[in-house]
Amino acid sequence: MRLGVLDVGSNTVHLLVVDAHPGARPLPAYSHKAELRLAELLDADGAISDAGVARLITTVREAGEVAEDKGVEDVLPFATSAIREATNSEEVLRRVAEETGVALQVLSGEDEARLTFLAARRWFGWSAGRLLLLDIGGGSLEIAYGLDEEPDAAASLPLGAGRLTSGALPGDPPGTDDVRALRRRVRADIAKVVSDFTRFGAPDHVVGTSKTFRQLARITGAARSSDGLYVQRELERKKVEEWVPKLAGMTAQQRAALPGVSEGRSRQLLAGALVAEAAMDLFGVDALEICPWALREGVILRRLDHLPAP
Incomplete structure (x- = not known):
């Protein structure tokens, strides 16, 4: 159908x-x-x-x-x-x-996290073991962790790239003090929930979904989207840390000239990078794999699960 x-x-x-x-x-x-x-x-x-x-x-x-x-x-x-x-x-x-x-x-924030986790689990399969999922949207950051299709822990934080950009980074490029203040705020908010996930043990595989993670992976050397869904794409924390100060010094127009960065999302990329850097650091993630499926696929998969067998 x-x-x-x-x-x-x-x-x-x-x-x-x-x-x-x-x-x-x-x-x-x-x-x-x-x-x-x-x-x-x-x-x-x-x-x-x-x-x-x-x-x-x-x-x-x-x-x-x-x-x-x-x-x-x-x-x-x-x-x-x-x-x-x-x-x-x-x-x-x-x-x-x-x-x-x-x-x-x-959808509630937790619903978003759970459905996105379902999509990632179906994409990577059972062999991926315990998954830690990070998803940076325009309005919120979703985090989920688990071994099965239903995560053991799920959370949603108001740390979306669009929300943070419009509320905390007014300049183009933003001021140094604004960037530093946002970095502190993002890290403090994520730190509040880290123990809710780490108490389950270290993940076997960490995945990132969303446009923000895909763009960060692309500018740090990952394959182009035109190379197809099945090409493995990774994002290393070390490279994100190297790019944050570079992005902070760029205008939105300059960011839009980077590979894989659209003009409509270029202004948000710095805030998204600050969230990605903080989440990977606080969860002890050296590298994560980009998952091409996310919330929309999770919604579709859940719908299919409730269809009667042919």
Whole structure:
């Protein structure tokens, strides 16, 4: 069957169309993205602005039309931290449903971590042993750890690259004091949850998902995305530590000229690098492997798990 997953995230609205069947891996058929940056459309009270809601409605409606054109039988629509934490989230969800017919399911941060962990587990398989998962989104950092498909521990922290950039790094390039203050804050927040995971023992394999980790891996020498999903890509902590001061001294335009860095994400890359560096350091990770599957694939896999056997 042809499924669509509509991901309303802090940075983008992404419709992923896949051909999927129980017991088989989902095969991507089409991808439709629109940069919305909801995390940057909040007013002083933490509400998504009227202009932001209008843009969201238009974008969701367009994604629904694309899904119909592509023959999607079932769309799985969900929203993450930008809508989850907006002070007017209920009103936003109501307006989207009334004007587009799409009822967005708001995932909790822990749900995000668990579904992303499921995707990573399915990708790497049982032989990977105990997995530690790190995922840096636009609005939050998800962490999960476990041996099975359901993690033993999962957490979500408000340390997304977009959120931190708009709230803590106003300059272009940002000021040295701002970078130092954000580094302290990020490390303090991650340190609060480290023991929740390390008490289970050292992981056998550490994986990173999300655009931030993929971009960091690319600028530190990993293979290009055009080389395919099955090329192994790693990110070393030592290389991230070398790149943080370089990124801090660059403008967004200069970062956009780096390999694998899109113009729309270039401003966020420094904040994402600070989170990646801190998480890898505090969890004692020397290197992690990039996982091409993440939250959207986890949502699809969970849906397939609940389909009746043919």
